[in-house]
Amino acid sequence: MGDTNTATAAAPSANNDDHLIEIIGMHKWYGDFHVLKNINLNVKKGERIVICGPSGSGKSTMIRCINRLEEHQKGQIIVDGIELTNDLKQIDAIRREVGMVFQHFNLFPHLTVLENCTLGPIWVRQTPKAEAEATAMEYLSKVKIPEQANKYPGQLSGGQQQRVAIARSLCMNPRIMLFDEPTSALDPEMIKEVLDTMIELAETGMTMLCVTHEMGFAKTVADRVIFMDGGEVIESNEPHAFFENPQHDRTKLFLSQILGH
Amino acid sequence: MSEVQSYAPGTHPDMEAPVGQRGIMLWLRTNLFSSWANTLMTLVGIYLLYKIIPPLLHWVVLDSVLNANNREECQALGTGACWAFIKDRYKILIYGFYPIEERWRVNLSFVLLIFALIPILFDHVAMRKPWLIFSGIFPFIAAWLLLGGFGLAHVGTDEFGGMMLNTVVGVTGIAFSLPLGILLALGRKSHLPIVKSISVCFIEFIRGVPLITLLFVASTMLNYFLPPGTTFDLLLRVLIMVTLFSSAYIAEVVRGGLQAIPKGQYEAADSMGLKYWQSMRLIVLPQALKISIPGIVNTFIGLFKDTTLVLIIGLLDVLGVGRSALADAQWNGLAYEVYVSIALFFFVCCFSMSRYSIYLEGKLDKGYKR
Numbered sequence: 001m002g003d004t005n006t007a008t009a010a011a012p013s014a015n016n017d018d019h020l021i022e023i024i025g026m027h028k029w030y031g032d033f034h035v036l037k038n039i040n041l042n043v044k045k046g047e048r049i050v051i052c053g054p055s056g057s058g059k060s061t062m063i064r065c066i067n068r069l070e071e072h073q074k075g076q077i078i079v080d081g082i083e084l085t086n087d088l089k090q091i092d093a094i095r096r097e098v099g100m101v102f103q104h105f106n107l108f109p110h111l112t113v114l115e116n117c118t119l120g121p122i123w124v125r126q127t128p129k130a131e132a133e134a135t136a137m138e139y140l141s142k143v144k145i146p147e148q149a150n151k152y153p154g155q156l157s158g159g160q161q162q163r164v165a166i167a168r169s170l171c172m173n174p175r176i177m178l179f180d181e182p183t184s185a186l187d188p189e190m191i192k193e194v195l196d197t198m199i200e201l202a203e204t205g206m207t208m209l210c211v212t213h214e215m216g217f218a219k220t221v222a223d224r225v226i227f228m229d230g231g232e233v234i235e236s237n238e239p240h241a242f243f244e245n246p247q248h249d250r251t252k253l254f255l256s257q258i259l260g261h
Numbered sequence: 262m263s264e265v266q267s268y269a270p271g272t273h274p275d276m277e278a279p280v281g282q283r284g285i286m287l288w289l290r291t292n293l294f295s296s297w298a299n300t301l302m303t304l305v306g307i308y309l310l311y312k313i314i315p316p317l318l319h320w321v322v323l324d325s326v327l328n329a330n331n332r333e334e335c336q337a338l339g340t341g342a343c344w345a346f347i348k349d350r351y352k353i354l355i356y357g358f359y360p361i362e363e364r365w366r367v368n369l370s371f372v373l374l375i376f377a378l379i380p381i382l383f384d385h386v387a388m389r390k391p392w393l394i395f396s397g398i399f400p401f402i403a404a405w406l407l408l409g410g411f412g413l414a415h416v417g418t419d420e421f422g423g424m425m426l427n428t429v430v431g432v433t434g435i436a437f438s439l440p441l442g443i444l445l446a447l448g449r450k451s452h453l454p455i456v457k458s459i460s461v462c463f464i465e466f467i468r469g470v471p472l473i474t475l476l477f478v479a480s481t482m483l484n485y486f487l488p489p490g491t492t493f494d495l496l497l498r499v500l501i502m503v504t505l506f507s508s509a510y511i512a513e514v515v516r517g518g519l520q521a522i523p524k525g526q527y528e529a530a531d532s533m534g535l536k537y538w539q540s541m542r543l544i545v546l547p548q549a550l551k552i553s554i555p556g557i558v559n560t561f562i563g564l565f566k567d568t569t570l571v572l573i574i575g576l577l578d579v580l581g582v583g584r585s586a587l588a589d590a591q592w593n594g595l596a597y598e599v600y601v602s603i604a605l606f607f608f609v610c611c612f613s614m615s616r617y618s619i620y621l622e623g624k625l626d627k628g629y630k631r
């Protein structure tokens with residue numbers, strides 16, 4: 001707790017240009033419950049970060065603070081040079097640049113796959129409909145389901161739905177992608193198709209923050225793995241060192257539980 | 262057991278189900294005679310139909326009288342319903358005391374109403390957009406046609422009556438209470454404390470008071486609050502009260518629908534950068550309203566039937582006109598005929614609404630069954 005001073009000393013003006021996300025001394029409470037404790041995290045452009053940790057450790061809450069689905073109470077979050085405050089304009093500006101993929105896909109069931117993908121560009125970015133549809137088809141091809149464009153989400157398998165969700169986010173042309181356990185709600189045979197899509201996305205140089213327990217994905221794709229427990233970042237390291245030589249007992253315990261059985 | 266046949270795995274053909282497991286026999290057995298209780302019910306049902314249908318048929322059709330000049334003639338000609346009475350009076354049941362030479366305006370308004378409803382009710386019509394614009398300005402056209410002015414003879418709202426009055430109150434109430442109810446439902450879920458508390462107070466107050474009380478308030482007490490000297494049309498007050506009353510119910514029905522929308526839908530909309538009104542209009546309301554259709558139509562049906570309550574504050578709706586017709590010495594005592602006709606009018610209207618709601622649910626369901 002003593003290092004809060006040094007953390008807050010880094011003023012937003014002094015932020016490093018290639019830092020797309022800066023989280024400085026961030027705290028969050030749910031009522032009296034201190035969920036996030038002094039989070040400090042810098043994400044460079046093009047960096048791919050995997051966040052892991054036991055259930056309830058605050059992983060979701062942390063990445064949801066980045067696009068203001070949750071509000072933090074102390075410290076700073078600066079995304080793409082814009083600080084998150086109560087200013088709705090800035091929140092909207094940040095949300096336009098940050099795509100999010102959810103555990104349960106959260107596709108809009110009353111719209112077709114194509115309409116799911118064009119909704120954001122048309123209403124948020126004021127893209128003409130024809131152009132938005134062309135872009136959407138392009139991304140649907142990239143996630144390998146262009147032929148499902150006119151179906152409704154309820155007619156697709158879980159893996160297909162999640163790939164649509166990824167395409168939907170990409171259609172907004174975001175600078176950062178957040179993933180919150182994108183494969184945990186999927187049947188085992190569908191996990192790979194989604195992970196493959198994410199690996200391809202990583203290869204395009206997208207900045208990614210990904211909460212996942214897919215350690216294979218972390219090893220191949222991540223530049224850095226972050227371990228959280230009890231609302232704190234316990235350990236942060238490049239994947240090789242993280243898996244081969246974890247520093248903290250809690251990390252070791254977690255890794256043994258997740259890789260062990 | 263002679264024809265035990267074997268097939269190589271993967272080559273088994275589809276076969277017909279045994280007799281008694283399909284077709285009309287199956288239907289009869291599962292639906293009418295599946296158990297002794299079911300069989301008993303079926304027999305009781307058949308007996309009741311036998312007791313009810315023939316006398317009804319006699320009264321309504323076979324023994325009824327279509328042409329007569331008064332009740333005595335009717336009774337001499339047949340023992341069934343005296344439809345001659347309704348034939349003599351149907352105009353007043355429809356138009357009330359609307360001036361006879363101006364009644365074409367009511368007819369025209371009604372035709373235009375149907376025309377305005379088509380693009381609202383059905384989305385696959387050609388040229389829907391310009392057509393909807395017409396629907397949007399229809400209320401003004403109807404008000405002009407019915408009230409007069411600008412070249413048409415003026416007709417006071419005190420001359421409105423009969424089914425026409427019920428329709429005016431019902432359609433206006435329905436048209437305005439839906440948007441107001443949606444706003445109230447959203448207001449009740451709002452994060453802004455003032456908006457929220459106003460919505461909650463309004464809804465709870467209106468729902469806690471009988472409609473008749475509100476109508477009495479409309480007819481008497483409002484004068485208290487208005488600046489002296491202002492006149493404020495009684496029908497307009499009734500329209501406002503009926504709209505407010507039904508909007509509170511709509512609000513609760515829609516709130517139920519909103520409650521059913523998963524949090525993830527809001528989050529997906531938010532994370533995309535949609536503004537509040539955009540996410541409501543594009544994501545949340547289409548789903549919430551779809552769930553709410555049965556409740557909304559139920560409220561509308563209730564509202565439409567409640568339009569007869571205006572009788573109590575002295576407006577002569579179809580029920581009022583019908584009762585006054587009963588007082589006629591020539592046709593004394595033909596209450597059944599009048600009330601059956603009025604009931605039929607309401608039944609046709611309400612049943613249509615109910616069928617439409619089922620049609621709409623079916624249509625909206627098609628795309629995205631989960």
Ligand SMILES: Nc1ncnc2c1ncn2[C@@H]1O[C@H](COP(=O)(O)OP(=O)(O)O)[C@@H](O)[C@H]1O
Pocket residue numbers: 030033035053054055056057058059060061062
């Ligand atoms: N809306 C909320 N209100 C209160 N507590 C919450 C809320 N959301 C999450 N929590 C609590 O915050 C903690 C962290 O949750 P979460 O970020 O979802 O964990 P993780 O994603 O790591 O499993 C958990 O203990 C959870 O119970």
Ligand SMILES: [Mg+2]
Pocket residue numbers: 059060061180181
């Ligand atoms: Mg989580």
